[in-house]
Every structure is written in C-alpha cells, then in structure tokens.
Amino acid sequence: MNASEIDYEAVFQSLPSAVALFTTDLVYADVNETFLRMLGRTRDQVVGRCLSDAFPDDPEVPAVTGMCKLRDSLRWVAATGERDAMTLHRYDVESLDRPRVWEERYWSAVCVPVFGPDGRVALLLHQEEDITELIRTGSGRGGDQVAVLETELYTRARELQEVNERLRQAHAREREVALRLQEAMLPAPGPLRHHRAAVRYLPAVGALNVCGDWYDLIDLPDDRIAVAVGDVVGHGLAAAGVMGQLRSALGAASRVADGPAQALDVLGLYSRSVEGAESTTAALSVIDCTKHTIAYSSAGHPPPALLHPDGTVDFLDQATDPPLGARPEHIPRPQAETAFTEGATLVLYTDGLIERRREDIDAGLARLADSLTRHQGADPETLADALLTDLIPPAGATDDTALVVLRL
Incomplete structure (x- = not known):
C-alpha cells in the first residue's frame, strides 16, 4: 500500500491518544474519537469552538489554570513553529450532566506545529495523555512510597512551571529593553534629495531572534545614495549592541570607500x-542618480529586488559572497552594477521577510516578486505596508524583518 491509498482520516480517528487540531486562532478544527471519549463531549460541542469556550478553567479553583497554560503553549507554538512538551499539569473537566461540577484530572501533553505548503504554521496539533488514573491508583494503594513519589512528581512539575514562567518574564524584559535600544539606533531616514523612501522594522514574535537586523540610508557626494541592510546572528541586547556597531561602521565606510564591495571589505x-x-550578513547598494546605475555587493545576504516601471522584477544577485568573517583569509568582495530607469523601486530586506522553515528560499523570493508586481505603482510607504501584509505570516514572523523601499 502506498501513501495515496492510506486513509489518514481513519488513522487520525483511530489514534489511541486524545488528539486535537487547532487553527492558529485556537479554534478546534478537528478532534479524534479518543479525545471525545476521554473528555466526555460530542463533536458538535467541540469542533468550531474556541479553546476557552469549550473547556474553561474552574472559576471556583483559581489555582488550577491548566487551560490557560495550554492556551499559552499553543500560542507559543504558533508564533515560533517549534513543538512544546508541556510539563505534568492539572486541569479539571466540567460535567455536562452536572453543570458547575468539575472532575479533577491530570494530563501530560505536547503541542506540535503543522506547516502548510507555504512553510507557515497552518494548524496546531495537541496530544493529551490522561494520567489521572495513574495518580489515583498510586494514591489508592495506600503505599506511602507511591504517595510520596506522586507528590514529589507533582511538586517538581509545578516548580518547573514556575521556573519557566520566570524565564519567560526575564526574556520579555530583555526583549523590551533591546527593542527600545533598537528603535533608538534605527531612526527614520532623513531627506534624500527628491527621492522618497520608506523603512520598516518588524520584531520577531516572542522573545527569540529580535534586535539583530538593521537598515541605513546615506546621502553621498556626487548625487549618490547608499542603502544598506544587515542581520546579526543572535538576539536580544547582545545582538542589538553588535548591530549598532556594525551599522555605524558600514555607514562610515560607505562615505569613503570606492564602492559597496570595498565598504563591505572594511x-x-x-x-x-x-x-x-x-557570520553577520549585509547587503549594500550605491545608487548613482546621474548615471542611473546601481552598484551593489552582498555578504551572504538575500539579494535586493529592483522593481521596474513595467512591473517586472530583477534580483541583484551577481555579487554575492559569504557572510562577514566567514573566510579565514581576507579576499576582496565582488561588485556588480545594473542600470535602472526613472520610476523604478529598489527594495532591500532581511531574511525574516522571505524565509520560512522547511522551504527553499526561491519560494520566498517568488512571493516577494509577485507582491512587488501586484503593487507596482504604489508609493514607498504603501508598498512597504503591502509587502509586510503579503509576506509576514498572520501569527507573526519568527525572525526579525528590516525593510527599505526606495523610489528611484
């Protein structure tokens, strides 16, 4: 039997564990028969309903917040695309026959992302193991050792949850400080003669992968403009600090170097x-407004996109080299040049705009080109917003996104 002959719906319904599928808005998309039997519900009472509506926590026992923890776990999986194995936790189930009567239950659970064809999180899979009977059996045997082990297991699980919560709070505080630093170092661009530009910085969802991206626009002599974007490996305050140093250094080098390749060499x-x-990546383009040319060079960075007035898109990918510091010995970087016509638009960005897990980068570049073509003729501010709307997943990106849109 090959894969096309397997009835995956029948497999899903026959799984011995309770399994539920959620949308990224935490609405039940489907559940299997074991889930319904274990929770004492019918399909109509679950599918199509929000998690908090279908299974609220007992308001009379505020210390039991299992459903809130499950909600937080699902949101984290949707935002990061990573699985989350929840620690042993308790949430009680309300009896349908006796409203406001709650049965004490203990669970071991895991939440897993399900990716769509575009590489984004499309669904959330949640598997539950009901271990209530194991705990009850251990307690009912009258064995002091079993009871002690049960109590210690539950206590350790609660302690681990508290540690995880403190870590999340610490990450949230660091994220806030790093974002404020990032905002201070990425101001709005100043006047660029008669050119119009739009810039965007969109932090990653959650506490990971924030504050390593930057952009810069620099007026140069002889009617030239330098446009740069970069991406530091790492996150948080450390990445923000490194970003600030590299951004300033590249800005200074761009003002004195003989072209973008030499500036990236420096x-x-x-x-x-x-x-x-x-391993920082960076791309630098220098626009000569008199000659109508763009000189560019890239250090391991996704290629800038040039949107022509007729709606066609070219990716400037003829001068790509490894990221900063990747070679043991210094070798001059390549540089290429292309012409443009008045009314064209140059777009530089970081990988958060196009890259998705388990997807080739060409798919992301194709999405970018399609979006640029569809919005050809839009002013830079409108185009920047449209690109973020079209390309960033609804649940948010798992990596920073820096974006520069410059009308030539």
Whole structure:
C-alpha cells in the first residue's frame, strides 16, 4: 500500500491518544474519537469552538489554570513553529450532566506545529495523555512510597512551571529593553534629495531572534545614495549592541570607500574585532542618480529586488559572497552594477521577510516578486505596508524583518 491509498482520516480517528487540531486562532478544527471519549463531549460541542469556550478553567479553583497554560503553549507554538512538551499539569473537566461540577484530572501533553505548503504554521496539533488514573491508583494503594513519589512528581512539575514562567518574564524584559535600544539606533531616514523612501522594522514574535537586523540610508557626494541592510546572528541586547556597531561602521565606510564591495571589505575586517559579529550578513547598494546605475555587493545576504516601471522584477544577485568573517583569509568582495530607469523601486530586506522553515528560499523570493508586481505603482510607504501584509505570516514572523523601499 502506498501513501495515496492510506486513509489518514481513519488513522487520525483511530489514534489511541486524545488528539486535537487547532487553527492558529485556537479554534478546534478537528478532534479524534479518543479525545471525545476521554473528555466526555460530542463533536458538535467541540469542533468550531474556541479553546476557552469549550473547556474553561474552574472559576471556583483559581489555582488550577491548566487551560490557560495550554492556551499559552499553543500560542507559543504558533508564533515560533517549534513543538512544546508541556510539563505534568492539572486541569479539571466540567460535567455536562452536572453543570458547575468539575472532575479533577491530570494530563501530560505536547503541542506540535503543522506547516502548510507555504512553510507557515497552518494548524496546531495537541496530544493529551490522561494520567489521572495513574495518580489515583498510586494514591489508592495506600503505599506511602507511591504517595510520596506522586507528590514529589507533582511538586517538581509545578516548580518547573514556575521556573519557566520566570524565564519567560526575564526574556520579555530583555526583549523590551533591546527593542527600545533598537528603535533608538534605527531612526527614520532623513531627506534624500527628491527621492522618497520608506523603512520598516518588524520584531520577531516572542522573545527569540529580535534586535539583530538593521537598515541605513546615506546621502553621498556626487548625487549618490547608499542603502544598506544587515542581520546579526543572535538576539536580544547582545545582538542589538553588535548591530549598532556594525551599522555605524558600514555607514562610515560607505562615505569613503570606492564602492559597496570595498565598504563591505572594511566592515568584514572590522567585524573580526567585534565579539558576536561573526557570520553577520549585509547587503549594500550605491545608487548613482546621474548615471542611473546601481552598484551593489552582498555578504551572504538575500539579494535586493529592483522593481521596474513595467512591473517586472530583477534580483541583484551577481555579487554575492559569504557572510562577514566567514573566510579565514581576507579576499576582496565582488561588485556588480545594473542600470535602472526613472520610476523604478529598489527594495532591500532581511531574511525574516522571505524565509520560512522547511522551504527553499526561491519560494520566498517568488512571493516577494509577485507582491512587488501586484503593487507596482504604489508609493514607498504603501508598498512597504503591502509587502509586510503579503509576506509576514498572520501569527507573526519568527525572525526579525528590516525593510527599505526606495523610489528611484
């Protein structure tokens, strides 16, 4: 029997564990028969309803917040695309025959993302193991040792939950400080002669992968403009600090270097003296408004996109080299040049805009090109908002996104 002949719906319904599928809005999309039997519900009482409506916590026992913890776990999985094995926890189930009567229940659960064809989290799979009888049996045997082990297991689980909560709060505080630092170092661009530009910085959802991305726009002599984006490996305050140093260094190098490749050469040498700067990616384009040319170079970064007035899109990918500090010995970086016509739009961005887990980067580039073509003619501010709407998953990106849109 091959995969096309397998009835996966029958397999899902026959699973011995209780399994539920949620939308990313935490609405039950489907549940199997074991779930309904274990929770004492019919399909109509669960499918199509929100988690909190179908299974609220007992308001008379505020210390039991299992459903709140499950909600938080599902939201985290939706935001990060990572599985979450929940610790042993208690949530009680209300009897349908006796309203406001709750049965004490203990569970071991795991939440797993289900990805769609576009690489985004499409559904959330939640598996439950009811271990109430195990705990009750251990207590009912009258064995002091079993009772002590049960109590210790539950206590350790509660302690672990408290530690996890403190860690999440600490990450949230660091995230807030790092974001404020990031905002201070990424101001709105100043006047660029007669050109219009829009910039965006969108932090990743949750406490991970924030504050490593940057952008910069620089007026140069001889009617030229430098546009740069970069992405530091790491997150939080450390990444924000490294980002600030590299952004300033590249801005200074762009003003004196003979083209973008030389500026990235200087930045690569400088990065070797900055802890945490290894493997940073960056792209730099220098627009000559008189000659109508764009010189560009990339250090391991996704290619800038050039939207022509006729709606076609070219990716500037002819001068790509490894990230900063990736080579043991210094080698001059490549540089390429392309022409543009007045009314074209140059877009630089970081990988949070296009990359998705388990998906080739070409799929993300194709989405970007399609969005640019559909919104051709929009002003930079409108286009920047449209790109974020089209390309960032509804649940939010799991990596930072920096974006620059410049009308040429």
